[in-house]
Amino acid sequence: MDILAGLIQTAFLAGGVLALAALGEVLAERVGVVNLGVEGLIALGAMSAVATVVVTPHPWLGFLVAMGVGLIAGMIFATATVIIRANQVLCGLALTYMGMGLAATLGKPISGSPAPATFQDIHIPILSDLPFFGRAFFSHSLLVYLIFLVLPVALQVLMFHTRHGLNMRAVGENPAAADAAGISVMKMRFWYVSFGAALAAGAGGYLTLVFVPSWSEGVVAGRGWIAVALVIFAGFRPINAVLAGLLFGFVTALGFVGQAHNWPIASSILSMLPYLGTMALMIVPVLAWQRMRRLMAAPEGLTTPYFRDQR
Numbered sequence: 362m363d364i365l366a367g368l369i370q371t372a373f374l375a376g377g378v379l380a381l382a383a384l385g386e387v388l389a390e391r392v393g394v395v396n397l398g399v400e401g402l403i404a405l406g407a408m409s410a411v412a413t414v415v416v417t418p419h420p421w422l423g424f425l426v427a428m429g430v431g432l433i434a435g436m437i438f439a440t441a442t443v444i445i446r447a448n449q450v451l452c453g454l455a456l457t458y459m460g461m462g463l464a465a466t467l468g469k470p471i472s473g474s475p476a477p478a479t480f481q482d483i484h485i486p487i488l489s490d491l492p493f494f495g496r497a498f499f500s501h502s503l504l505v506y507l508i509f510l511v512l513p514v515a516l517q518v519l520m521f522h523t524r525h526g527l528n529m530r531a532v533g534e535n536p537a538a539a540d541a542a543g544i545s546v547m548k549m550r551f552w553y554v555s556f557g558a559a560l561a562a563g564a565g566g567y568l569t570l571v572f573v574p575s576w577s578e579g580v581v582a583g584r585g586w587i588a589v590a591l592v593i594f595a596g597f598r599p600i601n602a603v604l605a606g607l608l609f610g611f612v613t614a615l616g617f618v619g620q621a622h623n624w625p626i627a628s629s630i631l632s633m634l635p636y637l638g639t640m641a642l643m644i645v646p647v648l649a650w651q652r653m654r655r656l657m658a659a660p661e662g663l664t665t666p667y668f669r670d671q672r
Contacts, residue, residue, distance in 0.1 A: 363496075364618065365493070365497075366493045366494075366496040366497040367496070367618065368611070368614050368615070368618050369497035369498070369611075369614075370496055370497050370500060370501070371610070371613075371614035371617055371618070372607060372610040372611035372613070372614040373498075373501055373505055373509065373607065373610060374501070374505070374571065374572050374610070374614075375572060375609075375610035375611075375613040375614055375617075376509075376606040376607040376608070376609060376610020376611070376613075377504070377505055377508045377509070377564075377567050377571065377572065377606070377610070378403070378564045378565075378567055378568045378572060378584050378588075378606075379564075379584060379587055379588050379591060379605075379606035379609050379610065380508050380509065380513075380564075380602065380603040380605075380606030380607065380610075381508050381512075381560055381561075381563055381564035381567055381606075382399050382402075382403060382560070382561045382564035382584065382585060382588035383588045383589075383591045383592050383595065383602040383603070383605065383606055384508075384512060384513065384516060384557075384560050384599055384602055384603065385399070385402075385431075385556070385557035385558060385559070385560030385561040385563075385564070385588075386399055386557060386561065386588055386589055386592045386602075387516070387557070387592055387595070387597055387598070387599055387602050388516070388553045388554075388556055388557035388560065389553060389554045389557035389558070390533070390592060390597055390659070390660065390663055391520065391529055391530060391533045391553070391597055391660060392529055392532045392533045392549055392550045392553045392554065392660075393532060393533040393534075393536060393550060393660055393662035393663050393664075393665065393667070394439075394442055394443065394449055394550055394553075394554045394663075394664075395449050395450070395453065395589075395663055395664050396435075396438065396449075396453050396456070396554060396557060396558065396561075397449075397450060397453025397454055397456075397457060397589065398434075398438060398452070398453045398454070398455070398456025398457045398460060398558070398561075398585075399457070399561045399585035399586070399588050399589055400457045400460070400461065400581060400583070400584070400585025400586055401434075401456050401457035401458065401459060401460020401461050401464075401585070402431050402434060402435070402456070402460055402558055402561035402562045402564075402565065402585065403460075403561055403562065403564050403565035403568065403581045403584060403585045403588075404460050404461045404464035404465075404565060404580075404581045404585075405427075405430050405431065405434060405460045405463060405464050405562055405565060406427035406428070406430060406431050406561070406562030406563055406564065406565025406566045406568075407427070407464065407565035407566065407568045407569040407576055407580060407581060408464040408467060408468035408471075408565070408569075408576050409423075409426050409427045409430045409562070409565075409566070410423040410424060410426065410427040410476075410565065410566035410569050410570050410576075411423070411468070411471055411474075411476045411569045411570070411575065411576040412467075412468065412471055412576075413426040413427075414476050414477055414478040414479075414570065415471055415474075415476075415477060418477050418478035419478060420478050420479055420480050420570050423476075423478070423566060423570055424480075424504070424563060424566040424567070424570060426566075427562050427563055427565055427566030428559045428560070428562055428563040428566065429559070430562050431558045431559040431560070431561055431562020431563060431565075432555055432556070432558065432559040432562075434456065434460065434558055434562065435554055435555035435556070435557065435558020435559055435561075435562075436551075436555045436558075438452055438453070438456050438554065438555075438558060439550070439551045439552075439554040439555050439558075440551075442554070442666070443547055443550045443551045443554060443666075444547065444551065446666035446667075446668070449664050449666075450664070457585070461581075464578075465578040468576050468577075468578070471576055472576060472577050472578060473575065473576075473577050474575060474576075475574055475575045476569055476570060476574040476575055476576070478570075479570050479571065479574045480502035480503070480504050480570055480571045481502060482500050482501055482502055483501070483502060483503055485499045502571055504567060504570075504571055505571070508567070508603070509603055509607065512599075512603075513599040513600045513602070513603040514599075514600070516599035517598065517599045517600045520598075520599065521598075528544045528549070529549060529553065530660070531544060532544060532546050532549050532550060532662070533660035533661075533662050533663065534660050534661045534662055535661060535662060536662050536665075536667040537667070540667070540669060546667050546669075547667070550667075561585070561588070564584075564588070565581070568580065568581070568584070583636065586639070587609060587635060587636070587639050588606075590639045591605040591606060591609065593659070596658075597659065597660065609635055609638060609639075612634045612635050612638050613634070613635050615631070615634060616631035616632055616634050616635075619631045
């Protein structure tokens with residue numbers, strides 16, 4: 362039971378990075394813009410968060426700085442893809458490599474050093490003391506609860522139970538019709554792409570202030586690409602994206618627990634599990650039955666730049 366409780370606890374910790382990055386990508390793709398720069402955004406956020414807590418030991422400030430860096434990078438990306446209408450895939454790849462390069466270069470002075478301040482687990486009276494459940498579900502930092510409970514529910518309500526969310530989805534599905542109805546397509550795309558980038562960089566801050574309390578080049582380890590894949594598997598829905606992140610967190614935790622308990626499986630195989638899982642998820646939409654294919658369908662306007670004079 363202790364092993365299972367530890368496995369679930371680690372699944373939440375590992376899945377938080379993927380869940381928050383996937384939520385950011387959901388925001389962007391719901392308005393019709395695919396952002397393949399998530400990997401670079403996570404790297405920038407991870408480095409910025411640690412650099413901030415080195416100067417001032419306040420983890421919340423480090424997390425907010427990481428989101429601020431992501432917001433600025435997202436606004437630059439949105440300017441290129443939404444306003445200038447440059448190719449979204451190429452701009453995303455450029456953002457990934459620029460973000461990773463900047464993070465590696467600017468983060469050299471702090472590379473390998475432990476973060477002097479991190480998010481600490483909070484003690485919930487009675488619940489944290491429960492056998493098994495206390496450790497598995499009620500021994501986390503406040504940021505974990507925000508990512509897995511508050512944020513996905515808030516975004517789900519916003520997207521599917523408000524008029525604003527209807528407008529948002531209309532922009533992603535049929536921008537010409539949305540424009541004809543008086544919705545500002547360019548404005549909505551610009552800001553949701555920017556906010557999505559801020560969440561992706563915040564995932565980097567979570568990575569180095571909660572999960573792996575230090576910065577080093579390569580610490581992101583492909584999590585940005587996994588997050589993009591999770592959005593497709595989740596059907597572009599916030600709650601599904603968070604659950605998918607938790608599932609992959611569990612897969613990652615299996616590798617950690619297996620190595621810690623000397624399971625008779627090569628450590629390289631255990632480390633490959635999240636990436637093998639990603640490949641499996643990409644096969645699911647092809648083999649899924651018809652109803653699941655409809656639920657997982659991407660917005661019609663995804664990756665298509667909007668030209669008002671071509672309505």
